[in-house]
Amino acid sequence: MDTFWKNTLWSQLGASMDALENALLACPEEVLGDPSKRPESWYEFWYLVYHTLFWLDLYLHGSKEGFTPPKPFGLEELDPAGLFPEQVYSKSELQAYLQHCRRKAQTTLESLTDESARRICTFGWGAVSFAELLLYNLRHVQHHVGQLNLILRQKIDDAPRWVVRAGR
DSSP states (O other): OHHHHHHHHHHHHHHHEEEEEEHHOOOOOOHHHOOTTTTOOOOHHHHHHHHHHHHHHHHEEEEEEEEOOOOOOOOOOOTTTTOOOOSOOOOHHHHHHHHHHHHHHHHHHEEEEEHHHOOOETTTTEEEHHHHHHHHHHHHHHHHHHHHHHHHHHHOOOOOOOSSSOOO
């Protein structure tokens, strides 16, 4: 695949990950979530970050087959019953997962070929080329970044600024 397109994809996918990181770093511990309690809502800050990272990682993989998130994360997100993880993940665990996803995205885009970009990826919601899945992935991350920034505005009356392009 042309270097121009790889760089363009990285610029924007990386920007969405930077925006996710900015929201996570801006979140005070008291807003992140109570580590002594299991989540009771899809809108707990830590859970939204985890959900976003899990699907970012999975979509970078391109299929459910053979996908395993890094430890300590599990596959609860794939359970049709919509189970929450057994534990509340800490800010440092979420930051480590984000760094894992950033490296995976960079490696994935560096190795992207015209053939691999056209590979069909099938999920419960439909089948798309891997190239389209990358764009879908970017949109999914940014969707949840918007939710996280709204939570920050509501809880601490502050939120990170828009990220134009990937910083790294």
